[in-house]
Amino acid sequence: MLFPPPKAPPPRRIVVTGAGVITAFGAGWKINAEGFRSGRTAFRPVTLFDVSRQRCKIAAEIDLPADLPPNQLSRGDLRRLQRASRLLLLAGAEAWKQSGWKPDGPLPLILGTTSGEMCLGQQYLRQTLQTPFSFKGQAERVTHYLVQQQGINLANALGIEGQVITISNACASGANAIGHAWEMVRRGRAERILTGGYDALCHLTFAGFDTLQALSPTPCRPFDAGRDGLTLGEGAAVLALEDLSSAQRRGAEILGEIIGYGATTDTHHLTQPEPEGKAAVAAMQAACASAGVTPEQIDYVNAHGTATPQNDFAETAAIQAWAGQRAATLTVSSTKAGIGHLLGAAGAVEAVVSLMALRGQWLPPQTSLQTPDPLCCFQIVRQPVDAKINTALSNSFGFGGANATLIFRRSP
């Protein structure tokens, strides 16, 4: 029963026992860890759709692997899988394999996305406009365009069953999904959950950010004094969450612990953050309160850092207000400098980056940063560096004022 749920035990410690990720760096934990640790950048001219009439012409596109991992989908199902579903399946299968879980008992999927399989919506509309009496393939496009279908595809591919919840809170979707899943497992509403976010590049979204003049014609430079906009990317990340005692009982490899989550709403404007970042401060404070930590105990902040003038200004103000004197020594970076803004996948991928940093004891640099914005009151990580870090905080802020903060701790 979703309600009333099973009798809640005292809040439990929740760990990550599986993680899968795909970005423009490649598919899988190892290649992504190498990319983030070295501060690579993965931007290139867009090839997926025509951008010749747009201001920005670059993105962090993924070269999709030719083969999908072993799965239980039929040949027909596999043929119907589009880009977003494939990204989700690649990340989900990696997390599933690493977790060592078996498909016994219900396993909820809590996912975040902004666009789902928007490319199919685009194809549907083009066909209805260009050939109004041709219906070939249209029903299939509708079925697979529906946002829930990508989660159902993943569940079928892994042979699992359980409810699928999709949160679409713009660019905070992935972080909200992980935070919500964390709350569910922590409070005994589920024994384990697969959670994360995904988004594929599509023309509608690309053009949308371009019309807002939010895209930079050059690779984005978060927190740079000369920053002029974001660069889009695509990808997916999926985490396997379970409680610590269950993971220890099974002898599972623990990648890290999620210890805090905060979610708030910035009511200032649909697309622009309130300049002082008050709702962002509240999200960070709420996450710290649920984690039982203070800013002094945070070793690294993976910032939302989109590289738009407004976001980075407000986030800088928010970090300063939240961290106080600690801000001067706090290490911060935005990994969007390497893989772009992954929208609904951003919070999930950045959660995995935070886990990688905690596990590997390094900080992800922004090697393309030229002149740090003098307003930045914190230490921006600019070069690859090893570091002793135990706790990392990851911010995700989205259109509509959706703010989410997650806090991670090194493996217990």
Next chain:
Amino acid sequence: MSRIFVHGQGAVSPAGWGVPALRASLENERPLPIQSLRRPGWVKPLPVRLVPPPPVRPAFLAHPRLRRASPTTHYTVGAALEAVGHDADLIRSGGLRLGILTCTMTGAISYSRRFYEEVLQNPATASPMIFPETVFNSASSHLASYLGSSAVNYALVGDAATFLQGLAVAAEWLDNGLAEACVVIGAEEPDWTAADALRLFDRRAVHASGAGALYLKTLRPAAAPVELAAVTDSFAPTRAPDRNEAARKMRAQLPAGAPDDLLCASERRNPAWNDWTGKVLTPIEILGEAFAAAAAWQCVAACDAIQQSRCVAANVSITGQSWQAIAARFVNPNYLKTQTRPQP
């Protein structure tokens, strides 16, 4: 786990603005008149049921955030404000932390379609004012802004069943203390693409638009109480051979209930309810198919029937467009019988 009570309902539907209009149309038991919507390239229009203009222009439309907003936002705010009632002032003053959950399948689809048509014509001149309204959480964001609520706020996207998942999420937030009250809204807007897509799966279906809302708290209301007694698991058709099996699993989680309970169903012929002998209400037959909004109307109708003393308990059964099966049960706690309240 805290007990959850319904403190208000709201509805914007083809029957009109407000729960009384919805109630009147359902009591009438006759399908509402069908309007037509032009589909490009076709002479024959698509059948739809549209929300009529409100009798008086709602004051909220003057809010700066809502002037350019999509129809789905207007319906969302209209239904939510009716459900929240006088608590709106308390929320604005910071005296009540409100969690907001919007549930939708197609979101601001008319704006998405318009924007992409502009992109196809010339991306350089596509309107930057339309694009932000296309994000799925624009309606919940506008509602939060209108009410001055900075608490937790999710947009859930999925088929009609998502509205009941939203009720369960709201119950979690209330129990966890993330919010002191929650409004859950299901909303969809009219557009020829949605009506056209629906026709591919059911030629008799009539696309409709609007919104429905439930306002939830843990405190028992003084008058006309309705309690959320249960939300079953949501059975997606993963690994299940067909939708009927998912529906049977859903039904098995509900208590037997009593013969005078109401069943508010998304479809009249659902094998999971073959043995049901009580009264059945299918709002979709009267109002049209509006996905998450239709699910919300079912819940509003169920709660209203209990408040109007037409029954003491009502089951809401939904099989969504992704074949997800889920049900909820509402009861009048003054007449709570042990067999009507499931044990976790």
